Amino acid sequence: MPSPRRSLGLPRGSRFTARFAALALAGAALSAQVPQIPLVNQLAEVEQQLTARRPADAIGLLDEIIKRAQAGETLPSGVTLERLLLTAANTNFQTQQFTRAAELATELEKLPSVGASALGEARMIRGLSLALQQKYAEAIPVFKTAEESSTFREKARLYGAMSAAQAGQIPVAIETYNRLLAAGPRDRDWADAALSLVDLNLRADNGADARRGLALLRGNLALVDNLAGLNLLSLQLGDALLKAGDSAGALAAFRTVTPRDPLIAEQKKRNAALERALERLKSAQRPSATEADAIRRVGARLEQAKASLAQVENLATFDATLRYRLAYAFQERGGVWEAALLFEDLIANHPTSPERENAYFGLVRAYADAGRFDKVRTAVERFTQAYPQSKFGPQALYLAAMAAGQRGDVDGQLGFLSLAKETYPGGELAEPMALMRANSLFTLGRFAEAKEVVATYAAAHPQGKFIEEARYLAGMADLAEGRATEAEKQIQAYLKDFPEGRFVPDARYRLAATAYARQDYQTSAALAEKWLADYPPEQPQRGEIYSLQGDAYAGLNRIEDAIEAYNRALALPLSDDQLGYVLDELTRHYQSLKRNDDAVAMWEQFAAEKPDHPFVINAAYWISRIRGREGRSDEALQLVSEITRRYVADPARGDVERLLIEIASTLARPPRAKRGEPKPAPAPEAELFKRVDSLLLVGSTRGSATAQARALFTHSEIAALRKNEPLRDELLGKIAARFAPDQLPPGILGKVGDTLLAQGQPELARKFYEQIIAGHPRSIFADFGHVGLGRIALGEGKGDEALARFNAAIDVAGARFKLKEATLGRAHAQLLLGKTEAARELFEQVAGNRAWRGEATAEALYFLGEIALRRGTPDDLAKAQAHYQRIYLSYKRFPAWVSKAYLRSAQTFEKSGQLLEALTTLNRMLTEERLQPFPEWQQAIALKPGLEARVPAATAPAPATSS
């Protein structure tokens, strides 16, 4: 910074001082009369003052000498006016006499004989003098002219750019810095300039240029003294890029930022080095203007570095902020796993950071986006517990609810929505959450509750954003509840209030469907016809309406019209459900009219036109059935096998297995008896296997390992249908032995893996399961792989891994075949991890699922009993007892579980002090001889004498007959 201009004082303290002062005071007239001091002497005096580092004392003398020289006095040999002026300008600059320095520089520039080097230096002095007087705009063109000097070009550009930045001429500054950096050597000044350029580019919203600048600096870190500044700029750049939607750029910027402690330590080191360098510079004798400027620059650099360091030191949450920014940038570019890691780290290691609350929300979002639904649940729980009043709470719960919905976990979705409703009533998400809740309830078949939710919503928000949807959902809930009249009223009211509403076509369709449900087929057909007349051909529901029209015509017994309507529907887009319905109805009506060939032709056409459609299986089924009924099983098999052979060699076509099962089923069926003849004996399995081979292994498929494996698989299915389980397992074992996993389709891989696992060969099974996941991750059989690997992990006692596997079976693979096993597996994994409550909930889910009733229920009940027994309170013991009893009373078909349940039941009675009941239970168990092979049998025998000894004789039960 320039200091106030000092008056041109006379030199003090030298032997020439008084004399020189007298001369100066006497003025020019006196000087003409008094003999002049020889110039040589004056120059010596100047030299002496400069050597003694008293430049201020030299200034007056220099002015006098210059005046005399300009008056025409001859200068000593080797001394020129140019050199005098340059020295004077330099000396004035050193003493901060910037105005005078600039004047002298101007005089020098005007000399006709000035050399290029002196001219450049003069321009630099003038430019610097102007800049130091804050006359930045005036300095800019001076530095521009100084660029002509190859000696001073770099400095001129540097100061020109700095002046332009100070003058607010940002584009000029950027352009000048760019020229400087393009040509200048890579030194510390270059690094300073590059930092300034990044700063300017950031200020000018030139994110890409700023990014390039920072990358360049990162590649030359050793030259950067202000590391803290560089890091702060990187943060600023990241923020700017994030704001501009460039999350990849932001991430690149944030990733370069050093954490706070090492950054502070390194900056302190560099500051100390700068201080030493500054001291060295200051100790130089008689620094030139440029050297003085170097001192200024190093000093300024040190000050900037210190300021940046102080800024970092004051940012106690620097690391947490950095983590948050990194996580956010990762999240924005889809790196949700990385984001989750960073958010977790922030939450764990920065407990007092203000970013922690946001991090929790980010974590919920990251887990939801990654499809890690189990983690979403726990993250939401942790968040709401840590910040019960967080303004992000509703958003987190909304996200969690959406994630649960995506996973198909409607119960979970409802749970989150209920929690949101209780914890954060009102708020901007209350409306969408109410609708989501109503939809969830509707999906769960809780129509009355759904209606109540939308009714409450409609009452509270008559003009709400979702009022139309709420009104319509209310009608649909009534319809689903079977209140057709009420539903019709609701739909009519909706149509009246929202004549242009987005549900109008559907509402009109529902009215026609309601009429059909009332068996008012005439009205239904008329409404359908009107609908078809009113809406254009491209209306997406058109196929559905034709299907309804077909139903109505069928109701009116206009079968030919119905067939025509269904066929029209078939030509239009339909959902798979609707398509299946229409195909089945057409098949039924064709059969009723004895038009079997039409039905078969329809299915054949379907299979030909849509060879990849899952309903090709239905085609095979119907063709096989219709031809079978006609006694044309062979023809049926030929047709089905023809469809099968198209894909039999392709392991990626996982749906072929469904056809193979159909073929096996047709072949395994006992032959029909001809009238008047005895029932023929079923064909031996070997014969059927040959038949399978002749159907499947034809032409090019014969040499295909996959086709051969599929033929063996069909053999195993026949063995299974013939209840020959050892043969089935032997055949599956053959597949395992003969074929590499990558030759097998996912369905067979799963079956083989399961067989191997059941045979106690987990390592071999693992290869087959892994191939499913690696080779067929999107297959409908992918859950076989996840569940199989989960079971192996369980067997190895690896709870975490097992849980992740079972979760993946559900969350990633959709658990189409193994939902029951995956749920049971999750329960076991939670139990293994000591999370008893989570395990209990899952076992209850299994035990309570009617569709899964069977061995899984027995298993779940047993473990529910175990959990209750472990708790051991009287209440829990009673619960445990109830679970065990339910097994041996209701699930007798599963002796392994019955055996376990009996023993545990007796032990639970004993624990409760009910010795007689314990003994009775053991006796009862020991009457069931089928339980003898199980280990509990011997344990029961061993337990019995002790109980008998403790039960009073009078009350002892009758001994068991078989013990």
Add this chain to the structure above:
Amino acid sequence: MRPPFPRSTVHARRLLLVLASLGAAISAHAQRYILKDGTALAAADVTLGSGALVQQVKIASGGSFERRYPLADIARLDFPEPEALDEAEKFVAAGKGPEALALVEPLARQFAPFAKIPGSPWPRAALLRMQALLLGSDAAAITSAARELMQSGLGPDFTGVAKLALAQLDARAGRESLANVMLEEIFREATPEVQARGWLLRGDLAAARSAHVEALEAYLRVPAFFGTIDELMPAALLGAARAYKGYGDTGRAERSALELIDTYPDTLQAAQAKKEFGL
């Protein structure tokens, strides 16, 4: 007589440049031991004895005597950086362990007595030797080199590398729990780069068990927490791509592989990713 006016900065700079280039020319040929008292001993004039440099001094009478300079008196080594180290580094990057070892082993032996002395090429040679050894399967040599690094007293950078090598040996031998004990120490104490390498190893261990979630979380720590260590990104991205695939998330698996191929196209991992993911 002194010049009457300040000397132009140009001259000073030129002089400095001249001096600097002269210095470079000298150092390019110098092989000297600089003692704490400032004495410079040309390497050619001394031999290495037990705990000392030994100089044969000839005397006028025709005889000679030995002058010994204890190693503890050496302040720094003024040796040019051996070019063999750069070559070895290239071999290591290309996965050519034996070739790298052939270059680096003699240097590691030569400079072992001067391991901690400033200017010694031993630290770099020792690290390269470890990297080269780890490309092979000589467990005994790896263990010995690791112990040498740990005993060098060169600080946490070197101790961490040694511990990581031992963890890798445990991992190779199927002693995962032992490897994990070592890794925990690394995560607590080591420098960021070694920590990042530790996470890669942990990812490999989990991947070998097909514990894909665990593997993913280990591999992804590298881009998440050690984003400036660019040389480890290819391994992390390939590991992550495989783990995503194992987890069943083929979309992310492919994206990770593509990021690897796009960002680090010339790496071995990128070539492997192309092959594995059919990209």
